[in-house]
Amino acid sequence: MTEFRLMSDAFAADGYFSKEQELNDPAFGASGGNRSPALRWEGVPDEAKSLALTVYDPDAPTGSGFWHWVVVNLPVATRSLPMDAGRAAGDLLPPGAVQMANDYGLPGFGGFAPPKGDKPHRYIFRIHALKVASLPLDAHKTNAVARFMLHLNEIDSATVTGLYEIS
Numbered sequence: 301m302t303e304f305r306l307m308s309d310a311f312a313a314d315g316y317f318s319k320e321q322e323l324n325d326p327a328f329g330a331s332g333g334n335r336s337p338a339l340r341w342e343g344v345p346d347e348a349k350s351l352a353l354t355v356y357d358p359d360a361p362t363g364s365g366f367w368h369w370v371v372v373n374l375p376v377a378t379r380s381l382p383m384d385a386g387r388a389a390g391d392l393l394p395p396g397a398v399q400m401a402n403d404y405g406l407p408g409f410g411g412f413a414p415p416k417g418d419k420p421h422r423y424i425f426r427i428h429a430l431k432v433a434s435l436p437l438d439a440h441k442t443n444a445v446a447r448f449m450l451h452l453n454e455i456d457s458a459t460v461t462g463l464y465e466i467s
Contacts, residue, residue, distance in 0.1 A: 336386030
């Protein structure tokens with residue numbers, strides 16, 4: 301069986317993201333493309349019935365980190381997401397996938413905006429293999445509820461981490 305792995309051609313593991321993944325919001329001192337990177341994975345466990353994806357910054361100065369993207373109910377046969385799949389419309393996601401509001405309070409992917417001059421922040425992308433075909437969630441639930449349900453239903457997961465800083 302192939303090891304469960306998550307990868308991207310947009311950034312190397314422990315490498316830096318491009319300006320394309322930076323948030324575009326002057327209030328945060330960020331002027332990037334706000335586009336989620338293309339992702340791909342392999343080795344999904346045979347017993348998995350659906351997938352989910354989360355993106356988390358443990359270095360955000362909030363006391364609890366920052367959730368940039370939470371997507372649930374990805375069909376188990378899904379093996380990749382194209383660049384900008386996290387746009388609010390969700391039209392580049394597979395049918396049935398649901399994007400929760402990120403910690404900016406917006407649907408979909410919220411780009412990276414660490415405080416200017418702060419050390420590089422880590423952004424942990426995690427693909428979750430779940431034991432259920434779908435989670436009973438819609439976009440009106442919080443990402444905390446979604447993450448709770450992911451934890452209860454996870455069989456396995458794979459991660460890849462990238463870095464970003466605004467200088």
